[in-house]
Amino acid sequence: QRTPPGPIGLPLVGNLLHVPLKHPWIKFQRLGETYGDMTYFHGLGNSILVLNNHGTMLDLLVKKGNLYCSRPYFTVACELMNLVNSTAFAPFGERWRLHRKLARVALGPEALREYDSTLMDISAILNRSLAESPADFINDVRLAAGRVIMSTMYGISVDSAQDPYIVRAEAAMNMISKATIPGEFTVDLLPALKHLPTWFPLTRFHTVGEEGRKMIEELVAKPYQYVKDEMAAGSSVPSFTRDALTKKELQTERDTDETFEHAVKWAAASMYAAGQEVISSSVLNMIMALALHPEILRTAQAEIDSVVGRQRPPSIKDRHALPYILAIVKETLRWHPPLPMDIPRASIEDDFYNGYLIPKNTTVIPNIWSLSRAPDPDYPPENFSPERFLDNSRINKPLSPLEYCFGFGRRICPGRGLAENSIFLLAASIISSFDITPAVDGKGIKIPIDVQYSSGLVSLPEDFKCSIKPRGGTAISVDDDRQA
Numbered sequence: 427q428r429t430p431p432g433p434i435g436l437p438l439v440g441n442l443l444h445v446p447l448k449h450p451w452i453k454f455q456r457l458g459e460t461y462g463d464m465t466y467f468h469g470l471g472n473s474i475l476v477l478n479n480h481g482t483m484l485d486l487l488v489k490k491g492n493l494y495c496s497r498p499y500f501t502v503a504c505e506l507m508n509l510v511n512s513t514a515f516a517p518f519g520e521r522w523r524l525h526r527k528l529a530r531v532a533l534g535p536e537a538l539r540e541y542d543s544t545l546m547d548i549s550a551i552l553n554r555s556l557a558e559s560p561a562d563f564i565n566d567v568r569l570a571a572g573r574v575i576m577s578t579m580y581g582i583s584v585d586s587a588q589d590p591y592i593v594r595a596e597a598a599m600n601m602i603s604k605a606t607i608p609g610e611f612t613v614d615l616l617p618a619l620k621h622l623p624t625w626f627p628l629t630r631f632h633t634v635g636e637e638g639r640k641m642i643e644e645l646v647a648k649p650y651q652y653v654k655d656e657m658a659a660g661s662s663v664p665s666f667t668r669d670a671l672t673k674k675e676l677q678t679e680r681d682t683d684e685t686f687e688h689a690v691k692w693a694a695a696s697m698y699a700a701g702q703e704v705i706s707s708s709v710l711n712m713i714m715a716l717a718l719h720p721e722i723l724r725t726a727q728a729e730i731d732s733v734v735g736r737q738r739p740p741s742i743k744d745r746h747a748l749p750y751i752l753a754i755v756k757e758t759l760r761w762h763p764p765l766p767m768d769i770p771r772a773s774i775e776d777d778f779y780n781g782y783l784i785p786k787n788t789t790v791i792p793n794i795w796s797l798s799r800a801p802d803p804d805y806p807p808e809n810f811s812p813e814r815f816l817d818n819s820r821i822n823k824p825l826s827p828l829e830y831c832f833g834f835g836r837r838i839c840p841g842r843g844l845a846e847n848s849i850f851l852l853a854a855s856i857i858s859s860f861d862i863t864p865a866v867d868g869k870g871i872k873i874p875i876d877v878q879y880s881s882g883l884v885s886l887p888e889d890f891k892c893s894i895k896p897r898g899g900t901a902i903s904v905d906d907d908r909q910a
């Protein structure tokens with residue numbers, strides 16, 4: 427039986443040369459132009475299938491979801507750093523199912539409502555720091571995203587970027603992101619290498635794995651212990667961890683599953699690892715887009731002024747009355763999807779699809795990037811144009827990025843509700859309070875913004891400069907609170 431088409435490989439190295447380390451999603455999209463919706467190739471013993479078409483992604487990852495709901499085994503991340511315990515890298519099985527149940531109960535729509543006012547507080551704090559130290563906006567946004575996760579997962583309020591919870595998490599994230607690009611570590615391609623002694627050349631992964639494992643152990647254990655201590659003292663506040671330890675929907679698992687505590691700890695820490703960076707990268711991406719498009723910012727401000735007014739900050743409840751802001755959020759996720767290659771899947775059995783064999787253990791890469799680049803004669807894909815989602819007169823409406831940026835089927839992102847709420851609220855409150863323009867140098871000349879993104883599994887905007895100033899005549903004081 428033949429496998430799907432793809433480039434012909436060299437012996438041994440296979441087609442590894444076809445996977446550049448920089449922005450592999452662009453190369454994958456081009457391979458799709460040559461080979462069609464499915465491109466299949468080998469690299470050092472791994473078989474890789476890249477999907478470039480939405481229908482094919484739905485057929486394999488939703489309709490045949492059970493066959494494709496495992497993850498490839500990243501030796502460095504999964505084994506040496508222990509991330510096989512996390513939700514995102516867990517293979518298909520009982521442990522992963524329990525994590526998903528925890529997320530359904532403790533991060534579902536009902537649980538999310540508990541956090542609306544926390545998110546409002548976090549936006550107000552972000553606005554205050556943007557007004558006080560606008561040059562630090564990148565750190566401020568990262569910190570706000572860290573606050574969203576620490577408060578919803580553990581009820582921990584974070585004071586500053588030097589907070590040990592945040593420092594630990596950021597360092598661990600840095601490592602994970604690097605360890606999970608297929609091909610980044612030779613050991614991921616030749617798993618037997620991990621048995622080589624640490625002095626052997628090429629075994630940098632031993633050091634990285636060891637450091638990563640220590641960091642991750644602390645990331646998992648410390649905040650969990652905090653929630654237990656607060657609960658014992660009778661002073662805990664709502665959080666994912668507290669809900670998981672108390673909600674009656676999880677009583678059976680708590681009573682019968684001896685791995686329950688381990689699962690709660692790892693599920694909560696997985697949310698940090700999976701959620702903080704994508705929220706901050708989305709908000710920074712939006713700030714960059716608005717600095718480049720003053721007319722879009724003005725239209726967005728006019729919408730907020732007319733719907734919400736200048737006397738109070740926007741809230742989650744205003745969402746459906748603010749279609750332009752929602753279109754900006756969608757366009758931000760489409761313009762540069764935070765996970766351009768989704769999180770790769772692994773097939774758990776041989777499958778036959780459209781006349782091709784897809785062998786068991788194939789690494790499947792749904793190339794979300796290709797979907798975000800669908801040709802559009804009215805609004806070219808490289809342009810930032812929220813209008814593309816609002817122009818009802820068009821016959822061919824674009825697919826909403828909410829249909830693909832969060833993944834598919836049984837492994838779809840369990841944090842998407844929290845992500846949508848927090849990105850919307852942070853975006854709306856920044857837009858309502860600030861003017862954003864390119865920065866100027868000492869001579870008053872604009873510093874051009876170079877639109878560049880990193881190459882990890884999560885792809886972030888590279889650092890850029892812009893000017894953020896409170897809006898003239900704004901009635902919303904930037905050190906606002908919810909009573910204003």
Ligand code: HEM
Pocket residue numbers: 513514515516526575696697698700701702704705708764765768769831832833834835836837838839840841842844845
């Ligand atoms: C803009 C924000 C976000 C984007 C674009 C995003 C995207 C994704 C994608 C593409 C996946 C892989 C889904 C698949 O395999 O098909 C995923 C998985 C995951 N996401 Fe998100 N995510 C976001 C925010 C969050 C947040 C805020 C959290 C937690 C609070 C979170 C937690 C997770 C977890 C735990 C997984 C692993 C699920 C599993 O393997 O079963 N994500 N996300």
